[in-house]
Amino acid sequence: MASFPQWFHRLGSPKSFYQVTGRWLPWLAVTSLILLVVGTVWGLGFAPQDAKQGNSYRIIYIHVPASFLALAGYYVMAVAGAVGLIWRMKLAHMVMKSAAPIGAALTFVALFTGALWGKPTWGTYWVWDARITSMLVLFFLYLGVLALQHAYTNGDAANKASAVLALVGTVNIPIIYKSVDWWYTLHQPATIKLTGAPSMHPDMFQPLLVMIVGFYCFYALVLILATRAEILYRERRTSWVRALIIRE
């Protein structure tokens, strides 16, 4: 445990985060590209057709991973906001700010693919079902954090206000998870559970697993890219960023 404060401190410094993640980027990019391409081809062409839903179910291979990351991304944003508030860590605020547009984009993908999946399956693009409505609230929470970040000219006030909103918004997360159990409406219950086997045939489940892992890698990649862009901008007056330009 003696080394814990040291790496925590190192990763907490924007400069060392920038240097360390620069080495990870090619690996993350290649891994996520391979997983996403394999998962997409497998899911679109080689996974068997669903007996009830036909081919429309193939949307699951982006709908479920995007929904997972929309939720996981909210944890990332809220935890980063909390770390930034408690330890006043600059890097944490940069991660929180970078997580907001990514989370909003993935929540949009989850809602959009859900709507297009709903049309052939339920006969409607939209219902005010508990799961769908709570996901829409999640989308607005992400937009709220984004708006607060841009509402202040004072960066410190923007960080604090959006971190508080992100933390308050975590109330919505258990509601989303439990919505399919509490209100048994149109949206089907979870396909994958931590306890017990997935309610899906292995031939359909395996490509989904590939896509989920691919989306996690992709999320890490774009969060790191966005955080690095934020670091460069906020640290543009420092000597180490100056040194980067002169080296070019």
Place this chain on the structure above:
Amino acid sequence: MFQFASFSDFITMAGHGPYVWVCYLVTLMVMIWLVWSPLLRARATLRTLAAEERRRLAANPDAVR
């Protein structure tokens, strides 16, 4: 095994094709945007700084880099 008898079957997906393909295309566009926009932003920041540096050197050639 490939699940479709022909390429046109694969595209139409027995009537579900438009829903499936629009989902994948929109997701692809969102993902490309998520990768490109931070790269463009980082490049813009570095370019602005490089231009400032050049102006500073031009105004004062004796300045230490």
